[in-house]
Amino acid sequence: MPYTKPIPEPDPLGQPFWEGAKSGKLMLPRCTSCNRVHWYPRHICPHCHAREIEWIEASGEGRIHTFAVQHRAFGGWADETPFVTAYIDLNEGDRMFTVLRGVDATKPETIKIGAPVKVEFEAASDDVSIAFWRVVEG
Amino acid sequence: MPGELSRAAAIVGAAEANEIGYPEQPRTAIQLHIEAIKNVSDQTGIPISRINGVFGAGWSSQIAEHLGLHPSYIDTTSVGGGRARGADPWDPGSLYSNPYGVSGAPSNYSHAMTRHNYRWGTTPEDFAHIAVVTRQWATLNPRAVMHSKETHPFGGPITLEDVQNARMISWPLTLLHCCLVTDYGGAVLVTSPEVARSVKTKPVWIAGAGENMSHSNMLEMEDFTATSAAASSAAAYKMAGMGPEDMEMAMIYDSFTVTAGITAEMLGLAPRGEGFTLWKDGRAAPGGSFPINTNGGGLSFNHSGMYGMQLLVEAYRQLSGTAEDGGYSGLPGKQTSARSCVVNGTGGSLSTTGTLVLVAD
Ligand SMILES: [Zn+2]
Numbered sequence: 001m002p003y004t005k006p007i008p009e010p011d012p013l014g015q016p017f018w019e020g021a022k023s024g025k026l027m028l029p030r031c032t033s034c035n036r037v038h039w040y041p042r043h044i045c046p047h048c049h050a051r052e053i054e055w056i057e058a059s060g061e062g063r064i065h066t067f068a069v070q071h072r073a074f075g076g077w078a079d080e081t082p083f084v085t086a087y088i089d090l091n092e093g094d095r096m097f098t099v100l101r102g103v104d105a106t107k108p109e110t111i112k113i114g115a116p117v118k119v120e121f122e123a124a125s126d127d128v129s130i131a132f133w134r135v136v137e138g
Numbered sequence: 139m140p141g142e143l144s145r146a147a148a149i150v151g152a153a154e155a156n157e158i159g160y161p162e163q164p165r166t167a168i169q170l171h172i173e174a175i176k177n178v179s180d181q182t183g184i185p186i187s188r189i190n191g192v193f194g195a196g197w198s199s200q201i202a203e204h205l206g207l208h209p210s211y212i213d214t215t216s217v218g219g220g221r222a223r224g225a226d227p228w229d230p231g232s233l234y235s236n237p238y239g240v241s242g243a244p245s246n247y248s249h250a251m252t253r254h255n256y257r258w259g260t261t262p263e264d265f266a267h268i269a270v271v272t273r274q275w276a277t278l279n280p281r282a283v284m285h286s287k288e289t290h291p292f293g294g295p296i297t298l299e300d301v302q303n304a305r306m307i308s309w310p311l312t313l314l315h316c317c318l319v320t321d322y323g324g325a326v327l328v329t330s331p332e333v334a335r336s337v338k339t340k341p342v343w344i345a346g347a348g349e350n351m352s353h354s355n356m357l358e359m360e361d362f363t364a365t366s367a368a369a370s371s372a373a374a375y376k377m378a379g380m381g382p383e384d385m386e387m388a389m390i391y392d393s394f395t396v397t398a399g400i401t402a403e404m405l406g407l408a409p410r411g412e413g414f415t416l417w418k419d420g421r422a423a424p425g426g427s428f429p430i431n432t433n434g435g436g437l438s439f440n441h442s443g444m445y446g447m448q449l450l451v452e453a454y455r456q457l458s459g460t461a462e463d464g465g466y467s468g469l470p471g472k473q474t475s476a477r478s479c480v481v482n483g484t485g486g487s488l489s490t491t492g493t494l495v496l497v498a499d
Contacts, residue, residue, distance in 0.1 A: 008234075066252045073240075074239075083239060
């Protein structure tokens with residue numbers, strides 16, 4: 001089935017992330033000076049302002065920090081309302097934004113902040129895979 | 139002790155474009171700006187030719203040129219207030235947020251409400267009180283879009299049930315937790331103490347001012363239940379030599395009920411997690427001890443996408459007493475007896491804030 005939702009145009013700065021995504025790996029930037037992970041990719045560490053940044057393969061695990069249920073959307077997402085968006089606290093630190101899978105968008109009261117989630121990737125095109133997060137059994 | 143710039147400038151007039159809301163004839167942005175400026179010039183008696191600085195949410199140089207002015211100071215802002223995002227494909231939002239179907243402010247701000255409910259044990263109903271009370275203010279303002287059934291099919295008083303049963307936009311935000319989007323033009327005239335003392339209108343003194351920001355993209359919002367208004371208001375209070383306990387009313391950007399509730403906490407008007415109680419127990423309501431958003435707010439008055447000017451115009455009216463003058467205020471009479479007001483605008487995704495402490499003579 002063709003991917004109908006917005007496909008980002010990968011940037012040089014985030015190249016390791018986009019490459020990793022294609023093979024199902026979550027790659028995160030980490031500062032070699034303070035060892036802290038940051039998201040999104042930066043030209044400089046936002047914590048200590050060192051410029052030496054390496055990429056690590058992350059566990060792909062995290063927890064729901066907060067979420068919302070989108071009842072209005074545009075483009076391809078309009079066909080999928082309601083769907084759940086969430087900010088994910090990554091096990092390695094910092095946060096990602098995503099559309100949550102494995103949840104019932106019509107029953108938001110059953111979705112729990114703090115619930116464990118795992119990353120998965122969907123190929124949106126030959127060049128771009130998108131990270132989604134799925135609620136897993138705690 | 140107040141800072142050296144405290145009360146170094148005063149607002150001496152505040153006016154609106156002739157037609158706001160949903161005018162029958164389409165208005166251009168420049169027309170709304172120019173009408174408001176002409177009106178504030180008429181109100182104060184200060185000729186447009188004497189304007190020597192232009193500050194707008196965008197548009198500053200176009201406004202100055204349209205007026206045939208050569209001001210010695212112009213400035214503008216790009217810190218948001220519902221601004222359309224640039225289309226840079228490598229903007230972090232384009233890369234890491236927009237692929238996930240979020241579209242505009244409601245789809246972001248809802249995440250803050252969910253977190254506030256979780257962290258502080260609040261409920262969407264708690265925040266719904268903000269929409270109900272703000273609508274009460276709108277019913278007193280004939281220029282409010284939601285004043286009555288005459289001004290809008292869905293205008294007039296609303297109940298908690300109306301708010302909670304309204305169409306869901308981005309859970310937990312229903313339509314009535316969200317502000318309007320309307321046409322609006324406003325202008326305030328700021329001047330020196332010397333000029334302020336010589337014009338026919340009353341001065342409202344800029345006792346304190348502060349700005350701050352915590353993030354641009356919501357990805358970087360560390361605490362979804364706090365904004366930089368804590369820092370911007372701390373700076374404004376310090377400059378004013380005053381504190382939240384000295385404030386007699388507030389004008390708070392209510393892009394959403396959750397924005398107003400959280401901001402009230404950040405301004406020190408209520409403890410963390412309890413901002414909504416100002417509305418729930420009636421203190422913020424007409425006749426209450428601490429009026430908030432007396433124009434009817436972005437929720438029920440008007441909201442042009444950049445609401446800061448609407449806050450300032452209303453704060454000036456209340457503190458100066460010009461709400462009584464008919465004029466362009468629309469209000470049937472002065473609604474409060476407040477002599478001090480804390481004003482706070484929020485831009486972006488709960489990202490940027492500016493706070494003013496305004497005081498009347
Ligand atoms: Zn670092």
